[in-house]
Amino acid sequence: MGLRTWAEIDLEAIRHNLAELKRLAGGRMVAAAVKADAYGHGAVPVSKAIEDMVDFLLTATVDEAVELQDAGIKKPILVLGIPLDQDELEEAIRRDIRFNLAHKEILKMAAEAASKLGKKALVHMEIDTGMTRTGFDLDEAVDVLQQIGENSWIELEGVFTHFATADVDLDFARTQLERFKNNIVPIVRQNFPNAIIHAANSAAIVHLPEAVFDMVRPGISIYGLPPDPKMEGEMGFLKPAMSLKTRVLQVREIPKGVGISYGLTFKSDRPMKIATLAIGYGDGYPRILSNKAHFLIHGKAAPIRGVVCMDLTMVDVTEVPNVRVGDVAVAIGRDGKAEITATQLAVQAKTINYEIVTRVGIRAKRIYKFPKESDWTQRSEGKG
Ligand SMILES: Cc1ncc(COP(=O)(O)O)c(C=O)c1O
Structure with missing residues (x-):
C-alpha cells in the first residue's frame, strides 16, 4: 500500500x-x-x-x-x-x-x-x-x-x-x-x-x-529546531529531523467565482487549478493555517485555499505545472530548492514549533532513515 x-x-x-x-x-x-x-x-x-x-x-x-x-x-x-x-x-x-x-x-x-x-x-x-x-x-x-x-x-x-x-x-x-x-x-x-x-x-x-x-x-x-524563531541564526548547525508529506488525491479546474471548502471562505477570483491533498487537522495539520500557509509541490509553493478540513486540504496549483493525482505535497521539509520549516508554520499558526511537530497525528506513518542507511525504511516501531 x-x-x-x-x-x-x-x-x-x-x-x-x-x-x-x-x-x-x-x-x-x-x-x-x-x-x-x-x-x-x-x-x-x-x-x-x-x-x-x-x-x-x-x-x-x-x-x-x-x-x-x-x-x-x-x-x-x-x-x-x-x-x-x-x-x-x-x-x-x-x-x-x-x-x-x-x-x-x-x-x-x-x-x-x-x-x-x-x-x-x-x-x-x-x-x-x-x-x-x-x-x-x-x-x-x-x-x-x-x-x-x-x-x-x-x-x-x-x-x-x-x-x-x-x-x-x-x-x-x-x-x-x-x-x-x-x-x-x-x-x-x-x-x-x-x-x-x-x-x-x-x-x-x-x-x-x-x-x-x-x-x-x-x-x-x-x-533540529530552535527553541525560538529568534535563535535560528545562532543555532545554524541544526538539521531538522522531521519532514511531513502527503499526496494529491484530486486535481480540478474551477471557473472564477467558485467558493472552496466549508464556509466557502475562499472564492476564486479567476479560473484556477485546485489540488485536494490527503491531509487535514486529523493528521495534526493546524486548521488555523486555513488560507494562510502553503505546501510545496514539484518544488513550488501551492497556497492553501479555503479551510483545512479534518482529512483534506485544498491548495492552489494554477502556477504549478503538471500536477497529477499521487504527486507528493510537502507540508514541512524540503522540495528542490524550496523549504518549509516547522518554525515557519508555527509563526503562521501563532504557536511554537514544539507544538507543530508534537501534534503530528498517529495517522501519519513515521518512516525512518537510520544511521548508515541511505534509504527510508518503514518500520513498525513506535507509534503511527
Ligand atoms: C524539565 C524539562 N527539561 C528539559 C526540557 C527540554 O526543553 P527544550 O525542548 O526546550 O530543550 C523540558 C521540555 O519541556 C522540560 O520540561
Whole structure:
C-alpha cells in the first residue's frame, strides 16, 4: 500500500544535532528529552538511535518510561513529570525508573513505596526557581534536603531546576540561575557529592554556559529546531529531523467565482487549478493555517485555499505545472530548492514549533532513515 500522509524522520540528523549539542555542553552528561513520543518523532526509534550517545532519557510519565524499557532500552530513564499515585511510584521503583521529587507528599509516598518493596527510590529533586510549575520552593528545599539525607529509602541521584525564559529573557533566566547557584548548589555539593546537578534546556545550553553544571537536558534542538524563531541564526548547525508529506488525491479546474471548502471562505477570483491533498487537522495539520500557509509541490509553493478540513486540504496549483493525482505535497521539509520549516508554520499558526511537530497525528506513518542507511525504511516501531 502506498503512503498517503507520512512523516520522514532522519535519525542521522538527530545524532548530528546531539553531537553538536554535546560539543556545546563541553562534554558534560546529556539527558535527552524523548517525552511526548519524542516530540512527535517516535520515542522508541529515536531512543534506540541515540541510546549510545546519552546518559539519561527523559520522559514525562511513568507509562512513557515503561514503553521504552519494554522496547529494550537500557539507559536510565528520568520521568520529569510527577508520578500520579502509589501504583505509579511502585512501578517506577521496581523498574529503577527515576522520577521527579517535586513536593513533600511525593517524598512521603516514595519512601513508603520503597520500604514496602524493600528497594530504594532513585529520585531527582526539582527546585522551582521561577518557573512556577513543579518543584520545591527555595525556602523549603533546604529543609527537605536534610530530610532526604536522613531517609535510607530515598537515593538523591540528581537535583535540578528548569528555566522559564532562557530563549527570550536572559535577565530572568540569570535570576533563576543565581537563585539555584546561591541557595541550592553549595548544599548539594557538600552533602550529596555524587548528586548530578542539571538545569539547561536547549536554549540555556546556547545562552547560559554557566547553567551547564553536570548534565544538560536538550529537547527541541535534538530534533533540529530552535527553541525560538529568534535563535535560528545562532543555532545554524541544526538539521531538522522531521519532514511531513502527503499526496494529491484530486486535481480540478474551477471557473472564477467558485467558493472552496466549508464556509466557502475562499472564492476564486479567476479560473484556477485546485489540488485536494490527503491531509487535514486529523493528521495534526493546524486548521488555523486555513488560507494562510502553503505546501510545496514539484518544488513550488501551492497556497492553501479555503479551510483545512479534518482529512483534506485544498491548495492552489494554477502556477504549478503538471500536477497529477499521487504527486507528493510537502507540508514541512524540503522540495528542490524550496523549504518549509516547522518554525515557519508555527509563526503562521501563532504557536511554537514544539507544538507543530508534537501534534503530528498517529495517522501519519513515521518512516525512518537510520544511521548508515541511505534509504527510508518503514518500520513498525513506535507509534503511527
Ligand atoms: C524539565 C524539562 N527539561 C528539559 C526540557 C527540554 O526543553 P527544550 O525542548 O526546550 O530543550 C523540558 C521540555 O519541556 C522540560 O520540561
